[in-house]
Amino acid sequence: MARILVQLKLRLLLGALRATNASRVSFILSSTVALIAAVGTFAGLAALRHNGAAVDLTAVTYTLVAFGWVILPLIAFGIDSTLDPATLALYPLRTGPLVIGLLAASATGAWPLANLIGDLGITVGLAHGALAVLIAVIAALLQVLFCITLARLVTTALAGLMRSRRGRDLAALAIIPLFALYEVFTQVLPRAVGNHELTAASFAGVDSWLRWLPPGLAAHAVQDASTGHTGAAALRLLLVAAIIVVLGWLWARALSHALVTADTSTQAATIKGGALPFGRRGGLTGTVAARSLAYQRRDPTSMVYLGLTAVIMVVVSISSLRGTQPEIGVLLSAGFGGAFTGLLRGDLFGMTGPAFYLDALGLSGRRALRCWFAGQNAAVAAISVPVILVVPLVVAIISGHPVNGLLAMALGLPATGAGLGIGDLFSSTLPYPMERRAGNPLPRQADGFIMQAVVARLGGLIATAILVIPVIIAIGATGSVAEAVRVPALIAGGAVYGALLAWAGIALGAGLADSKLPELFQLAARSKL
Amino acid sequence: MGIPASAAISARGGAAGPWRPDSPAITVRGLRKSFGSKEAVAGIDLDIAKGSLAGLVGPNGAGKTTSLSMMTGLLRPDMGTVLINGVSVWTDPVAAKAIIGVVPAEVRLFDRLSGEELFEYAGRLRGLPAGEARQRAAQLLDVLDLKDDAKRLVADYSTGMRKKAALGCALIDNPRVLFLDEPLEGVDPVSADVIRRLLKRFADSGSTVLFSSHVMELVEQVCDHVSIIAAGRIVATGTMDEVRAGKTLQQAFIDLVGTRGTGGEGLSWLGSSSS
Numbered sequence: 001m002a003r004i005l006v007q008l009k010l011r012l013l014l015g016a017l018r019a020t021n022a023s024r025v026s027f028i029l030s031s032t033v034a035l036i037a038a039v040g041t042f043a044g045l046a047a048l049r050h051n052g053a054a055v056d057l058t059a060v061t062y063t064l065v066a067f068g069w070v071i072l073p074l075i076a077f078g079i080d081s082t083l084d085p086a087t088l089a090l091y092p093l094r095t096g097p098l099v100i101g102l103l104a105a106s107a108t109g110a111w112p113l114a115n116l117i118g119d120l121g122i123t124v125g126l127a128h129g130a131l132a133v134l135i136a137v138i139a140a141l142l143q144v145l146f147c148i149t150l151a152r153l154v155t156t157a158l159a160g161l162m163r164s165r166r167g168r169d170l171a172a173l174a175i176i177p178l179f180a181l182y183e184v185f186t187q188v189l190p191r192a193v194g195n196h197e198l199t200a201a202s203f204a205g206v207d208s209w210l211r212w213l214p215p216g217l218a219a220h221a222v223q224d225a226s227t228g229h230t231g232a233a234a235l236r237l238l239l240v241a242a243i244i245v246v247l248g249w250l251w252a253r254a255l256s257h258a259l260v261t262a263d264t265s266t267q268a269a270t271i272k273g274g275a276l277p278f279g280r281r282g283g284l285t286g287t288v289a290a291r292s293l294a295y296q297r298r299d300p301t302s303m304v305y306l307g308l309t310a311v312i313m314v315v316v317s318i319s320s321l322r323g324t325q326p327e328i329g330v331l332l333s334a335g336f337g338g339a340f341t342g343l344l345r346g347d348l349f350g351m352t353g354p355a356f357y358l359d360a361l362g363l364s365g366r367r368a369l370r371c372w373f374a375g376q377n378a379a380v381a382a383i384s385v386p387v388i389l390v391v392p393l394v395v396a397i398i399s400g401h402p403v404n405g406l407l408a409m410a411l412g413l414p415a416t417g418a419g420l421g422i423g424d425l426f427s428s429t430l431p432y433p434m435e436r437r438a439g440n441p442l443p444r445q446a447d448g449f450i451m452q453a454v455v456a457r458l459g460g461l462i463a464t465a466i467l468v469i470p471v472i473i474a475i476g477a478t479g480s481v482a483e484a485v486r487v488p489a490l491i492a493g494g495a496v497y498g499a500l501l502a503w504a505g506i507a508l509g510a511g512l513a514d515s516k517l518p519e520l521f522q523l524a525a526r527s528k529l
Numbered sequence: 530m531g532i533p534a535s536a537a538i539s540a541r542g543g544a545a546g547p548w549r550p551d552s553p554a555i556t557v558r559g560l561r562k563s564f565g566s567k568e569a570v571a572g573i574d575l576d577i578a579k580g581s582l583a584g585l586v587g588p589n590g591a592g593k594t595t596s597l598s599m600m601t602g603l604l605r606p607d608m609g610t611v612l613i614n615g616v617s618v619w620t621d622p623v624a625a626k627a628i629i630g631v632v633p634a635e636v637r638l639f640d641r642l643s644g645e646e647l648f649e650y651a652g653r654l655r656g657l658p659a660g661e662a663r664q665r666a667a668q669l670l671d672v673l674d675l676k677d678d679a680k681r682l683v684a685d686y687s688t689g690m691r692k693k694a695a696l697g698c699a700l701i702d703n704p705r706v707l708f709l710d711e712p713l714e715g716v717d718p719v720s721a722d723v724i725r726r727l728l729k730r731f732a733d734s735g736s737t738v739l740f741s742s743h744v745m746e747l748v749e750q751v752c753d754h755v756s757i758i759a760a761g762r763i764v765a766t767g768t769m770d771e772v773r774a775g776k777t778l779q780q781a782f783i784d785l786v787g788t789r790g791t792g793g794e795g796l797s798w799l800g801s802s803s804s
Binding site: 165270271272274275276279280284287288290291294295298299353354355357358359360361362363364365517518519521522529 | 601602603604605622623626629630631633635637638639640641642643645646649650651653654655659660663679680681682684685698
């Protein structure tokens with residue numbers, strides 16, 4: 001069984017190399033990133049030799065690696081067909097051999113190998129003496145086994161949920177904290193290290209509780225062996241091994257359960273309340289806004305877009321938080337918030353997908369299409385504008401310059417109007433079908449449409465930046481005017497200018513869409529959402 | 530982008546002449562569509578009488594979906610005319626869309642709405658006041674046996690439930706002409722019966738239904754008019770009796786379209802008598 005499943009895994013990996021160009025590029029990219037991660041982790045751990053906080057940092061690194069092994073398969077559910085027990089449910093297989101086979105298959109591939117190579121960095125960074133090196137090798141192997149077993153247990157236990165719509169929705173939302181973590185590692189931490197605000201000593205004592213988790217136990221076993229406490233080291237490793245055995249047993253139970261349990265996707269939630277809003281006086285705009293608003297709340301894609309926008313807004317405002325450029329940071333935050341609100345939604349037809357047939361049959365003429373665009377914009381604005389206004393304001397208050405937060409409102413409103421207007425324009429001029437792919441909970445452009453997507457998004461960002469220049473000039477030029485007059489005037493002016501930009505985008509988008517509605521429908525119908 | 534000159538001329542030329550109450554509800558003349566070098570629809574002519582329940586049958590890839598898409602304004606033809614109750618779909622789409630309802634083959638709905646929200650949305654989108662849309666939605670949900678699932682997200686509906694939901698959306702503003710593409714594909718027998726009875730009742734009231742299907746028995750049982758399409762051309766059209774010519778529709782269809790494959794004569798190992 002183990003041999004068959006390992007062969008299956010190898011065939012799947014080779015199949016990815018032989019399939020489409022996209023999958024080949026994806027495979028090569030993934031293997032390259034795995035190699036970089038392996039070398040980087042090994043070098044990072046090895047560099048801790050003679051560092052006072054070496055064991056703390058190793059425990060943190062091992063814990064982060066284990067965390068990654070648990071989280072990423074949940075988001076990438078579907079990439080590896082051996083991950084889902086449902087693919088094996090129809091075969092007459094006994095659980096025991098299946099567990100061992102799946103474990104062997106899980107240990108096959110670039111990422112398990114990268115994990116092992118990276119973890120072996122402790123043989124250099126933490127181990128002192130031959131016996132400690134031996135203990136370090138065992139610790140690294142146990143760490144890899146722990147990562148695989150834990151990831152398998154969590155994936156298998158949640159397999160039913162992950163096949164369901166609600167499970168996939170939850171997995172999609174997990175992208176927001178991961179993106180925030182990514183931004184912390186790529187934007188915040190490098191600057192903190194560069195400014196000597198974060199040093200190795202900052203981690204001293206951080207493992208006071210991490211040391212009792214399996215990754216921490218493995219790291220401390222090497223530390224114990226290096227300091228002559230071989231017995232304690234052996235006990236720690238035995239404890240890790242025991243935990244792995246327990247996890248394996250739980251995994252076997254979860255697997256037995258998953259192989260004979262019905263899919264939970266049929267257990268559906270109900271919606272409270274019966275009617276769509278804006279029924280009395282909303283007209284066609286209200287009707288479309290009502291549908292779009294429901295999507296803003298219920299479709300995880302909308303929530304993820306909003307979450308990503310908020311993370312970007314916080315990250316670009318870091319200079320305000322650090323107090324170096326209090327005004328620039330919050331203004332950038334508001335500007336980026338508005339621009340991203342528009343550009344992430346700059347393909348309304350493709351994102352509506354095949355369901356657009358209902359709209360295409362109900363809409364005709366520019367007036368109706370203006371209502372369609374306006375309704376969608378109104379719903380997006382209703383959800384996004386509070387975030388675009390509040391994030392810079394909170395940052396400004398924290399940094400001790402609340403007025404800057406109000407000035408950011410004067411920029412955030414026109415930036416949002418410009419973003420939405422340009423999004424409408426690009427929706428009609430450069431539409432492209434979207435599709436969801438296994439392993440990526442967010443929809444992306446279909447194959448062959450990458451140029452449209454890049455031009456629309458980059459163009460959206462540049463066009464928004466150009467359109468808000470008058471507002472930036474107005475903010476800069478009115479610095480000597482009393483705040484009580486300046487701030488309300490700028491906010492009101494920004495709101496009017498933003499509304500005009502949004503309206504212009506709606507009018508232009510509707511005019512262009514009117515003449516090619518069947519073509520736009522055919523394109524939307526190609527979306528796989 | 531306007532419609533091609535040939536189609537526009539043809540539409541204005543009105544091959545079918547001025548529409549009268551006894552004129553066909555659906556008139557198609559010279560409808561063509563090519564995708565690259567492949568001619569999907571090679572010039573079809575079709576007349577469907579008002580109040581008919583008409584079937585469009587054909588093998589896979591015959592051009593059924595392409596034809597229906599062009600008849601409903603969702604796919605621009607290379608050439609040809611489509612008149613619905615005398616209104617040209619391609620020169621007066623606003624008026625044409627106001628009198629048709631459509632259920633596409635691949636039913637993809639706004640699945641983050643509940644069933645009742647979806648019906649209300651479809652009604653309001655087509656100009657019904659919100660209160661009226663809600664009232665009709667409740668009645669349709671009841672008739673389509675979706676009442677218990679009215680508050681569930683459409684995303685959690687089964688294929689059959691989605692088909693019924695799409696039918697409800699198409700019917701909510703009481704269209705004069707209803708187009709359905711494979712309405713019973715993937716639908717369980719109970720739901721199929723609900724849909725069948727609803728279509729029958731709809732046609733009996735004087736409205737017109739044109740649907741495509743693979744299921745000959747269904748078409749034979751329900752339709753009073755049938756057209757057979759093969760390789761993008763209508764090879765037979767008329768009343769059910771005219772097209773069947775004394776045979777079953779299945780046999781008439783096979784005689785007209787021909788059979789493919791060998792029936793698996795080469796698979797000597799297949800079957801319980803083999804080891």
